[in-house]
Amino acid sequence: MAVLNEEQEMLRDMAREWAVNESPVTEFRKVRASGEPEAFNRDAYATMAEMGWAGVIIPEEHGGSDFGFMSAGLVVEELGKTLTASPLVMNTVAASAIVLGGSDEQKANWLPKLASGEAIATIAVDEGATHDPSKIETSVSGGKLSGTKAFVHEAHGADLFVVAAKDGLYLVEKGDGVSLATRKLTDQRSHADVTFDGAAADKLANGGDGLLDDVLDRARVLTAAEMLGMAQQVFDDTLAYLKQRVQFNQVLASFQALQHRMADLFADLAQMRSAVEAGLQAVDGGFGVARAATIAKAEANRVMHTMANEGIQLHGGIGMTDEYDVGFYLKRARVLEQSFGSSSYLKDRFAKLSSY
Amino acid sequence: MATQLEPATQTDEDAFRAEVQQFLADNFPDELKGTNNALSGVDGPTNETPAQKKWREAMGARGWGTPTWPKEYGGGGLTKAQAKILEQEMGKAGAYNPIGGMGVMMFGPTLLEYGSEEQKKEHIPPITRGEIRWCQGYSEPNAGSDLANLQTFAEDKGDHYLVNGQKTWTSGGQWADKCFAIVRTDKSDKHKGISFMLIDMDSPGVEVRPITMISGTSPFCETFFTDVKVPKENLVGEEGQGWTIGKRLLQHERTNISGGGSLARLMGQSLGEIAKKYQPTGDDGELADAVLRDKIADFEIRWNSFLLTARRAVEESKAQGGVSEISSVLKKLGTKLSQERSELLIEIRGLQGLGWEGDGFRDSELEAVRGWLFGKATTIYGGSTEIQNNIIAKRVLGMLDHQ
Numbered sequence: 239m240a241v242l243n244e245e246q247e248m249l250r251d252m253a254r255e256w257a258v259n260e261s262p263v264t265e266f267r268k269v270r271a272s273g274e275p276e277a278f279n280r281d282a283y284a285t286m287a288e289m290g291w292a293g294v295i296i297p298e299e300h301g302g303s304d305f306g307f308m309s310a311g312l313v314v315e316e317l318g319k320t321l322t323a324s325p326l327v328m329n330t331v332a333a334s335a336i337v338l339g340g341s342d343e344q345k346a347n348w349l350p351k352l353a354s355g356e357a358i359a360t361i362a363v364d365e366g367a368t369h370d371p372s373k374i375e376t377s378v379s380g381g382k383l384s385g386t387k388a389f390v391h392e393a394h395g396a397d398l399f400v401v402a403a404k405d406g407l408y409l410v411e412k413g414d415g416v417s418l419a420t421r422k423l424t425d426q427r428s429h430a431d432v433t434f435d436g437a438a439a440d441k442l443a444n445g446g447d448g449l450l451d452d453v454l455d456r457a458r459v460l461t462a463a464e465m466l467g468m469a470q471q472v473f474d475d476t477l478a479y480l481k482q483r484v485q486f487n488q489v490l491a492s493f494q495a496l497q498h499r500m501a502d503l504f505a506d507l508a509q510m511r512s513a514v515e516a517g518l519q520a521v522d523g524g525f526g527v528a529r530a531a532t533i534a535k536a537e538a539n540r541v542m543h544t545m546a547n548e549g550i551q552l553h554g555g556i557g558m559t560d561e562y563d564v565g566f567y568l569k570r571a572r573v574l575e576q577s578f579g580s581s582s583y584l585k586d587r588f589a590k591l592s593s594y
Numbered sequence: 595m596a597t598q599l600e601p602a603t604q605t606d607e608d609a610f611r612a613e614v615q616q617f618l619a620d621n622f623p624d625e626l627k628g629t630n631n632a633l634s635g636v637d638g639p640t641n642e643t644p645a646q647k648k649w650r651e652a653m654g655a656r657g658w659g660t661p662t663w664p665k666e667y668g669g670g671g672l673t674k675a676q677a678k679i680l681e682q683e684m685g686k687a688g689a690y691n692p693i694g695g696m697g698v699m700m701f702g703p704t705l706l707e708y709g710s711e712e713q714k715k716e717h718i719p720p721i722t723r724g725e726i727r728w729c730q731g732y733s734e735p736n737a738g739s740d741l742a743n744l745q746t747f748a749e750d751k752g753d754h755y756l757v758n759g760q761k762t763w764t765s766g767g768q769w770a771d772k773c774f775a776i777v778r779t780d781k782s783d784k785h786k787g788i789s790f791m792l793i794d795m796d797s798p799g800v801e802v803r804p805i806t807m808i809s810g811t812s813p814f815c816e817t818f819f820t821d822v823k824v825p826k827e828n829l830v831g832e833e834g835q836g837w838t839i840g841k842r843l844l845q846h847e848r849t850n851i852s853g854g855g856s857l858a859r860l861m862g863q864s865l866g867e868i869a870k871k872y873q874p875t876g877d878d879g880e881l882a883d884a885v886l887r888d889k890i891a892d893f894e895i896r897w898n899s900f901l902l903t904a905r906r907a908v909e910e911s912k913a914q915g916g917v918s919e920i921s922s923v924l925k926k927l928g929t930k931l932s933q934e935r936s937e938l939l940i941e942i943r944g945l946q947g948l949g950w951e952g953d954g955f956r957d958s959e960l961e962a963v964r965g966w967l968f969g970k971a972t973t974i975y976g977g978s979t980e981i982q983n984n985i986i987a988k989r990v991l992g993m994l995d996h997q
Contacts, residue, residue: 239910240906240909241909241910241913477991477993480993481992481993481994489994491993491994492993492994494984494987496993497983497984497987497988497991497993498980498983498984498987500986500987500991500993501923501926501982501983501984501986501987501991502983504923504986504990504991505923505926505927505986508903508920508923508927509896509899509900509902509903509927510899511903511906512899512902512903512905512906513898513899513902515902515906516902532895533895533898533899533902536895537895537896537899540896582888584895585888585891585892585895586888586891588891588894588895589866589880589881589887589888589890589891590880592864592866592867592891592894593866593867593879594864594866594867594869594870594875594879594880594881594887594890
């Protein structure tokens with residue numbers, strides 16, 4: 239755990255307490271059971287926004303607290319532990335696009351609403367099933383944007399899309415010229431292919447050529463923070479299970495074959511935490527962001543992948559049941575692993591950033 | 595959040611920095627800039643040049659080779675903040691610390707904690723001056739990972755012990771002046787029958803035979819004790835306390851092997867950079883062998899997150915004033931990744947990366963081969979990876995004893 243300041247400790251403790259008491263995995267089960275495509279609890283999100291979580295990276299003059307990404311990551315990690323379904327991550331990433339690239343008017347228009355929870359935003363970048371921001375066909379002509387975005391996270395709940403077009407990022411409000419086709423994925427959360435057909439688009443003109451990369455790096459570190467919380471929870475649950483499950487007249491935790499696998503996972507988790515925290519801190523420091531975000535998401539992918547598989551295996555047959563939570567983590571893990579950079583994409587990016 | 599330093603503290607630190615700069619200007623010979631002749635545990639005899647001798651003596655006299663050790667025993671008596679300044683200024687001046695080896699890394703800190711006043715006065719000052727080499731008498735042919743199974747016996751003869759037995763993997767034993775050893779004083783209790791004592795390597799009955807390793811070097815020895823007399827005043831702590839003291843010393847060893855102290859050194863040159871010198875690249879400057887490129891990137895990402903973990907462990911232990919719970923994983927991760935790096939370096943260089951000797955190989959290539967082979971020892975010594983896994987599972991994760 240990174241060394242935190244007092245504000246950050248308070249924020250984390252508050253998020254932990256709320257997640258454990260008000261948003262345990264049973265809440266996610268209710269969301270799943272409701273079958274609503276937007277797949278989150280509006281009342282719960284309103285409470286989160288009231289506690290200031292939707293505005294953690296938004297400047298104070300626009301209604302946020304400007305605590306930064308490390309702080310946002312702490313909240314997201316705690317919510318990841320209990321699989322809290324909400325648009326918080328995507329809203330934060332979309333808000334960062336406006337903070338980085340928006341005009342004064344765009345900021346004043348949108349940031350206070352995104353901070354208060356009155357409006358929700360998400361980003362729409364990829365046009366295929368695999369993350370590849372170099373393959374964008376969406377274009378804008380005369381202020382009208384057209385193209386189809388694939389598997390957009392939190393599309394159903396969003397009022398505003400930050401859309402990547404060939405010549406930059408645009409703000410598009412849900413409404414005329416915007417249609418959704420639901421894509422139900424294993425994680426039971428909100429995903430949709432979004433078709434823009436001449437929708438009114440307002441360019442984010444101030445972020446420079448690197449704006450899309452900057453926004454995606456923020457998506458990578460925050461997604462990695464959610465995965466960190468999930469991996470930590472799978473590890474803790476698995477360890478607790480091994481300590482109480484008895485076979486051959488002894489608890490499983492006393493078997494050395496299992497002890498060494500847990501030691502390996504513990505070491506993996508330590509590396510994942512270091513990489514994710516360093517990624518969040520790099521965004522706040524503004525230095526070496528691309529590299530740090532790449533390492534953060536790559537390590538999150540690697541460790542979460544193994545952790546989810548081992549979590550199931552070490553739980554044994556009970557881990558295969560819907561009644562147990564561990565399977566939910568596996569299903570969410572793979573969706574996040576493929577979002578904003580698979581491991582092969584990130585390794586290629588790391589090599590490019592290192593000039594080989 | 596910037597920490598507001600008290601004005602007085604800032605002034606003190608500035609004054610100390612100036613003192614260090616003056617000391618380095620007066621004492622560090624220009625010709626040694628960027629070199630390193632530190633006393634280590636496994637190197638051969640030091641043939642010091644006059645300049646190296648002068649530098650070692652200057653640092654020793656000041657106690658700055660062991661900056662935070664107490665002044666009364668020859669240490670520098672510096673605060674952690676001052677030691678940091680010393681390190682920074684030495685780095686800027688290209689100066690190395692000439693005082694090192696097992697005495698500094700492992701034995702000294704342990705003796706300061708458990709030794710008697712007389713023992714500290716006798717043994718610590720020569721370590722701070724880099725005059726005495728220590729070796730470690732721990733492992734035996736039948737006591738490796740199961741170290742407490744050691745059989746070397748010290749028989750009570752009134753004013754002295756009579757020691758008989760064999761130690762192995764004695765690092766630098768052939769060059770050492772003294773040995774800190776764990777030996778059995780009681781055969782009836784596995785752990786409580788062990789005592790920690792200090793043995794002169796030139797005592798009659800001590801015989802040292804170097805072991806040639808797969809790397810072609812002989813950094814380790816077998817050490818035989820036949821009726822070796824050890825004075826009673828060389829017992830550290832009490833009889834039967836040796837396992838406790840010996841384990842404490844191993845904590846210092848693990849911290850050193852994992853390299854927790856020196857990240858920049860561990861970082862090394864980018865493997866991708868090296869690969870571009872040995873392997874074809876495309877028009878875009880990228881390695882043409884996509885599979886190798888992927889392997890290198892995969893490794894370097896994990897290497898980076900290990901280095902970040904080592905840094906985090908240091909920050910956490912500073913903030914908490916104790917040892918971070920992840921310190922126990924550093925040895926396991928660091929040694930494994932270093933081995934992986936050596937293997938990847940061979941794949942990058944092909945057979946050119948497997949040279950044993952001859953003009954057809956660069957020094958860097960030959961050193962890498964020896965390093966690759968010797969590196970196989972790192973996951974075995976200092977508590978093997980399997981022992982580290984036991985420690986993590988039992989002490990950190992609270993999983994029950996498997997025995």
